Amino acid sequence: MGLTSNKMLMLAVVLAVLLFVGTVWLWPRLARRNWRAVSGRVGLLLATQLALFLCLGIGVNQAFGFYASWADLFGKETDQGVVVDHTARLGAGGPLQVMAAGPVQGLRGSRPSATGQIQKVDIVGRTTHIATPAYVYLPPEYFQARYRARTFPAAVVLTGYPGTAKALVDKLHYPRTAGELAKDGRMQPMILVMMRPTVAPPRDTECVDVPGGPRTETFFAKDLPDAVLAHYRVGKKPGSWGIIGDSTGGYCALKLAMHHPDVYAAGAGLSPYYKAPIDATTGDLFRGDKALRNRSDLWWYLKHQPAPDTSLLVSSSKIGESNYKDTLKFIERVRATNLTRxxxxxxxxxxxxxxxxxxxxxxxxxxISGRLSDR
Structure with missing residues (x-):
């Protein structure tokens, strides 16, 4: 039974209710002062509270997508995501393969030409050999006859760490929101490629080309766009691509747009930070390479590198976000470049x-729609 399944949550709720009822029912029988009665009362209270915490934890995880599975939760996920033997697969099916397809939930209609479609795909990087799943949203226009020769702009959408790609679909509602906005004429139809920045789980690579490790930045800057371009009708010019992310994904989105303006014409960081952390989840990202460490620090990059010709969006809140002061400072630093928007x-x-x-x-x-071209 999966960690994120509704059955798991219901089982935890039922267990908590049964323990509560059992505690009320058995309490009079455990009212004595001998060690057995006291131990029974302590055990029932402890079990009931643990069950309540289990319900809360599972519910919060479902709402925010912190962990995708029990193995992910306990750090036992063994699929490293770095694959070195994919020659046959690439030759047979290309770097992107569609595994399943379904409608966009929350929109009226079931035909792709009316509501669009969400495809679950597997992507393998031709140069990095990184393999990772993703979800691709195709707008209704993609399936309509009058647009059959048209290419569409695309935006990569990244979760935070650890995050789950599915949360972008059914918790943050990116496809449904994009469909509603396009239907109302408030944005152009776009393809969304939704995934985790964690392409080598459980390690948090912070979209860095780790020396001797996963070349995550190269995957997002080269392999991912190449794979999508080979399979879908996406605009090939640099102005056709954007990238969005929250938290860790927000840092990655800003960094990729700044480092690769020839690929990403716009990058949006929701609640981002501006320098890659080094902690137990990342390990040693830079292996003593000072130049690589500096390049991954957006503060250093703005000060020491030529201003990139790209557009950036950052978000924060005055109360509740720890990055508020840094975000205001980042805005001023970018404005001073007179080139980066x-x-x-x-x-x-x-x-x-x-x-x-x-x-x-x-x-x-x-x-982001207003900053991308469909050609």
Whole structure:
């Protein structure tokens, strides 16, 4: 039974209710002062509280997508995501293979030409040999006869760490929001490629080309666009691609747009930070390479490198986000370059969570849509 399944949550709720009822029922029988009665009371209270915490933990994980499985939760996930023997697969099916397809939930209709389609895909990097799953949203226009010769702009959408790609679909509602905005004429139809920045789980690579490890930045800057271009009708010019992310994904989005303006014409970071952390989840990302470490520090990059010709969006809130002061400082640093364009979404209040990002996503999609070309 999966960690994120509704059956798991219901089982935990039923267990908590049974323990509560059992505690009330057995309490009179355990009212004595001998060691057995006291131990029984302590055991029932402890078991009931643990069951309640289990319900809360599973519910919060479902809402925010922190862990995708029990193995992910306990750090036992063994699929490293770095594959070195994919020659046969690449030759047979290309770097992107569609594994399943379904409708966009929350929109009326079931035909792809009316609501669009969400495809679950597997992607293998031709140069990095990184293999990772993703979800691709295709707008209704993609399936309509009058647009059969048209190419579409594309935006890569990244979760935070650890995150789950599915949360971008059914928790943050990127496809549904994009469909509604395009239907109302507030953004152009776009293809969304939704995935985790964690392409070598359980390690948090912070979209860095780790020396001797996963070349994550190269995967997102070269392999991913190449794979999508080979399979879908996406605009081939640099102005056709954008990237969005929250938290860790927000840092990655800003960095990729700044490092690779020839690939990503726009990058939006929702609740981002501006320098890769080094902790137990990342390990040693730079292996003593000072130049690589500096390049991954967006503060250093703005000061010491030529200003990239790209557009950036950052978000924060005055109350509830720890990055508020850094975000204001980052905006001023970018404005001083006189070339890189910067926009922002600043909320009065909002924490580092899905509810805050859902409030920012419509504006973000409209912003990035206005900066991308469909050719």
């Amino acid at each position: 910067i926009s922002s979404i600043i909320l009065e209040s909002g924490g580092h969570n899905f509810n805050t990002w859902r409030r920012e996503i419509p504006g973000t999609l409209q912003w």
